[in-house]
Amino acid sequence: MGNAFGCILPDGANASSKRVSSRQDPPAPPRPLTLPFPSSASASSSSSWTPFFNGSRPSLSSPFPSTSSRKKKKNKRGSSSGSLNLDDHESSIIQEQAIAAALLYRHHQINGSLPFIRSTSVVHPSPGSKKQRFPRSSSTRQPSPSDPMINRQQLVHSQQVENMDGVETKHFVLVHGGGFGAWCWYKTMTLLEENGFQVDAVDLTGSGVSSFDTNSITSLAQYVKPLTDIFDKLEDGKKVILVGHDFGGACISFVMELYPSKIAKAVFIAAAMLTCGQSTLDIFSQQMDSNDLMRQAQIFLYANGNNNPPTAVDLDKTLLRDLFFNQSSAKDVALASVSMRPIPFAPVLEKLSLSDMNYGSIRRFYIKTQEDCAITIPLQDAMIKSNPPEQVFQLKGSDHAPFFARPQGLHKILAEIAKIPPKQACGSTPELRHLLEYDTF
Structure with a gap:
């Protein structure tokens, strides 16, 4: 109108x-x-x-x-x-x-608007809204550059993921890597929850919104205390799928030894997957000589004085994109640059005690990130060879942060792992699966 x-x-x-006249025209x-x-x-x-x-x-x-x-x-x-x-x-x-x-x-x-319905065939007023205002039809809105591009292959994939009947557990617990926080999982959490999963993303001590001073953390048990609290409160008979990224791999290994009956599967995403008697520093030292970028990015903090061992390790924010996020969007890089915190050094030095009865009884899966500059493919392959998991998945085109760079592909792998039936007879040789990326979130 x-x-x-x-x-x-x-x-x-x-x-x-x-x-004007007498005759009426x-x-x-x-x-x-x-x-x-x-x-x-x-x-x-x-x-x-x-x-x-x-x-x-x-x-x-x-x-x-x-x-x-x-x-x-x-x-x-x-x-x-x-x-x-x-x-x-x-x-x-x-x-x-x-x-x-x-x-x-x-x-x-x-x-402030006229009560005209643009297209009654697509308008569905919300039953809980106080004022029945009709939104514009999506067919009349101009596309925005920020809109995700969804192709037919992705739509078919989404329909396949939604069928989750008969899975062993739908509860995921996500553990961030060193310097990260629960905030890094925001895309993964959204995708999992939209497909019917229950998700807990934890902030470890001194990480994310935790107010604890990172320099005061003296052990791995202290660092993972928020994670063990989740398992202490978990009901008897309930199991979760435990997911760890980066240094979070060592953290979930520590918890796997403590709560084997409460963990159905463990997933390592470009993570430290240790053997008994190893520390995270032992693993990362294998590539330190060949990874100049990692060495340049590290900034050691000495809260107890320069004559004592470092208390934490910070990362040069100007090198974050090249080290962690070379395939991620500028928005996610900006989020990480203002959210990442120092990594406590004592837990990195701690050697793990892992047994076949506890840690070894849990099904393990590894997700490789092909374009990773922090934990490179040779180092990931070395950990897989020394401690073979049940299956290995390779996520193409992903940097060290697949939850940013390839969230749809990561979600597809996690959903596929959740659908794997209860353990029967597993071979000793891992199965390598190459997954094509559908789209970014």
């Missing part, structure tokens, strides 16, 4: 007195007359715009001069009678249009 409403007046309203066909529709800004500043009635003909009080008022003045100058002769039918039409215009404008003043 735009910003104007049409009212109909007969052409005789503009005729001069010279055309047939009425001329009506023509539309436009009344200006005030903008929302002027509507808010105007004191009122309401109809009032004088006899049988309505008139509108408007802050703007209308075409009809100018024609009235012309009629007064050119007509001796100064009155308009309208039949009952035309007067009724004008009255209805004036009332409709006034009501619509009143609705516009109160609600």
Whole structure:
């Protein structure tokens, strides 16, 4: 309808007195007359715009001069009678249009929009909304550059993931890597929860929103205390799928030894997967000589003085993109640069005690990240060879942070692992699966 409403007046309203005679000419066909529709800004500043009635003909009080008022003045100058002769039918039409215009404008003043449904075939008002306002049809909205590109292959994949009947457990516990926090899982959490999974993402001590001083952490048990609290509160008979990234691999290994009956599967994502008697530093030292970027990015912190061992390791924020996020979006890199915290050093030095009865009884899966510059493919392959998991998945095109760079692909792997039936007979040789990336989130 735009910003104007049409009212109909007969052409005789503009005729001069010279055309008035005793013979009644047939009425001329009506023509539309436009009344200006005030903008929302002027509507808010105007004191009122309401109809009032004088006899049988309505008139509108408007802050703007209308075409009809100018024609009235012309009629007064050119007509001796100064009155308009309208039949009952035309007067009724004008009255209805004036009332409709006034009501619509009143609705516009109160609600700020007109109650028109763009496409009733796609509008579904929310039952819990207080005001039943109809959203615009998605078919009329211009596409935004930030909109995710969804192809047919991805839609088919989503339909396949939704069928999760018969899985051993739908509860994921996500453990971040060194310097990260629960915030890094926001895309993965969204995708899992949308497909019917229960998700807990934990902030380890001194990480994320934890207020604990990282330099004061002296053991791995202290560092993973928020994670062990989750398992202490877990109901008997309940199991979870435990997921660890980066240094989180050592953290979930520590917990696997403590709570083997509460963990159905363990997933290592570009993570430290240790053997008994190894520390995380032992693993990372294998590539330290060949990884100049990692060595350049490390900043050791000495809260107890320079003559004592380091208390934490920070990372140069200017090198984060090249080290961790070479395939991630600029927004996620910015999020990480303001959210990452130092890594406590004592837990990195701690050697793990892992037994076949506890740690070894849990099904393990490894997800390799092909474009990883922090834990490179040779180091990932070395850990897989020395401590073979049940299956190995390779995520193509992912940097060290697949939850940023390839969230859809990561979600597909996690959902596939969840669907693997309870353990039967597993071979000793891991199965390598190459997964194509569908799209970014």
